[in-house]
Amino acid sequence: MTDDAYLFLLDNPAARLGVPPAAVGGLACMETPAVRAWLDAQGSTPTAPELRLLPPEETGAVPEGAERLPVPLSDEELSRVRQRSGPEALARIEEELLSYRxxxxxxxxxxxxxxxxxxxxxxxxxxxxxxxxxxxxxAGV
Incomplete structure (x- = not known):
């Protein structure tokens, strides 16, 4: 397992793996020269439907042979990615658990x-x- 999340490109943008970075909103890493250069080299853009992001604990799911780039995320960004990267039901239940807490x-x-x-x-x-x-x-009764 790595401490970095991974940006990667899917062959099939309809696949339900990872989360499009544009759907997470405002990721600092997307503005870095390294990410911009990688996107340019891949002929892609930050809003391309085939561009996806996975949190560190799920990077093993990146398809073998897929173009990938490790990216650091802040704790807040990582939380948003985790909430969006799982199935919608998982994200909803995590929100409920946070509310319960x-x-x-x-x-x-x-x-x-x-x-x-x-x-x-x-x-x-x-x-x-x-x-x-x-x-x-x-109540201490």
């Missing part, structure tokens, strides 16, 4: 506020889907 971080505080406002523990459990024991433990 954000909500779960404040779970205990929310439960405490609900109890302080007079919401019964069993009702909190019904509304949140949490186990009643979890509600009680989170």
């Amino acid at each position: 954000d909500c779960a971080d404040g779970r205990d505080g929310l439960i405490g506020r609900a109890l302080a406002a007079g919401v019964a523990p069993h009702r909190i459990a019904e509304l949140t889907g949490e186990d009643p024991a979890t509600v009680t433990a989170a």
